[in-house]
Amino acid sequence: MTSFSAAQRSRVTMLDVAERAGVSKASVSRFIGDDRALLSDAIALRIEQAIDALGYRPNQMARGLKRGRTRLIGMLVADIRNPYSIAVMHGVETACRQHGYNLVVCNTDRDDEQERQHLAALRAYNIEGLIVNTLGHHLEQLLELQREMPLVLVDRKVDALHSDLVGLDNPLAVRMALEHLEQQGYRDILLVSEVADGTSSRVERLHSFQSQVSLRKDLRGAIQETGPDLHTRLQAFLAQDGAGPKALFCANGIAALACTKALRELGCRLFEDIGLIALDDLDWYPLVGSGITALAQPTQAIGTSAFDCLLKRLRGDTSPTRSLDFAPQLLIRGSTQPL
Template identity: 50%
Template sequence: MSPTPRRSTILEVAHLAGASKTSVSRYFGEERGRLSPSLQAQIAQAADTLGYQPNLMARGLKGGRSKLIGMLVADIRNPFSVAITHGVEQACRQYGYSLVVCNTDNDPEQERQHLDLLGAYQVEGLVVNASGSPERQLHTFISQGTPIVLLDREVDHVEVEVVGLDNHLAIDMALEHLTEQGYQAVLYVSEAPQQSSPRQKRLSRFSHAAEQHGLNYATSLLATSDSTATLQALSDFLTTQQQHACAVLCGNGNATLTVTRLFQQLSLPLGKVGLMGIDELDWCALVPPGITTLAQPTDAIGKTAVQCLVHRIAPHTSSMPTTLCFAPTLIERGSTQR
């Protein structure tokens, strides 16, 4: 059996480079600029020859700086979560941080466990897309001086920045578009709003805005694993409103996918029966004649969340963003052209 490969040490790098241990430590830390270009080149060459990698965790624990940002994601399978995580990761890299992502699967118990784990890793900041109400644990982080930014979803009694979509504006834009296209009755389909403040805001705003536009309207909540109730609600709505031009507005990407399948199951013609979704998905352009969506600026939202954190961690590094609530972009396709 071959022996387990041994990690090279900082002393070995220093010896091979003809430099002091302090100089090598500076090279791999935040004081590289204090070294001459020739010394930097010598250390880089020695580290490359030995295959040396600094132990960032040990350095962070010793100096109180882990250079880690923690991120809780409610559902990593959700396309919105994937896109947001990309924006957060890009911004972390820009500011010199590494990202630790934990998926909670919308399970409050997993959320608590992941928060304990991120605390053990001594993350310098937290981006939280909450699945439960981790109020107590988040207050523990805050009391320890760890800044937190809430992504998309609010948490009761946790007074920190919340970065995400302008949900009221999204509903207003959607109904304005559908009205302009001549639709007179709209069914709103949403996942259950519990534990999700954006869903609650969109659902509440829908009823109010639909009345303002003089629309006939109804709502349907998706069951966790069975779309039978939504299929019945869609059929009943179309039957009840058969004298009017009908459309369906979907509250997020998962709802759009479910309703698109129901349209196909019922052989409903897209356009004659309108279909529109909040959240842009890659496949929306591929389903003829294309599904109209409101796209969230996910990169901007993710980067803004990190900018808020970095400002709290090191104010000299980043200014506080002026915009935390973002407008969506209308992507008009054939599904809302009568």
């Protein structure tokens, strides 16, 4: 078998293949495109042998641009280290693959300048649609892209961007958490969240928590953000007189990890001195103490649905924009044992 370097392969053209196979350039184009069935078996075999002999690799990007189709979908994420983002991205990529698309992922690292550069790069790649999981600070660029292609938002609203939105039913998630804690006998609840920073899903959880606690006369609630003073604030929460047994409600997996580490450092008997329920369901939740009770987000379904919304728009759907809010699943473990 002849071995070809990448440079050698890049120099081989469709015309070279046609001359080697003794066929027209149009026949080679049909062979590597969608019209292979129009060729006779004998001609197809000659072209295949010529391609193998020359090490020819068609430039699919150039072909896509010529046809106006690249079959590329862009996805812009705020923090690729976030387990939620990774899980949703897997759902999007799986759906893309099933429909013959490839996913181009750009991570902004919560940096506005990175977001601006990535939006420009995605546009240069001639993506056919874009899935956005960021704060959307570069609204003008997003609006410009939206005039050229469909956009779908995941988890985070961008107020001036009228696009389909796919995410969690946050008020329902908060209600499920509070109902479970109350049923288990907890009365003093501290919601621990990452800094809201304008993230609509976080803001929605905070507001839902405040409004729903106010409607439950047996509960007392407070809110604490993660950060350098979390250790001190948790220590004060444990020491203060409360309305009854105490529990933490962690608004995502990152908050759950920060709280678990802080409680260990404080020498707290995990899930004996304090209860804990957390949004998301990460792999390590069952491994901590007797397991962390979770409100699992259907991340695979969220990612798949985001792509499905995009695909419908690509196929010409002009119906009004919609929000798809998924319900979480309550997974009860030892961190919220009955009192």
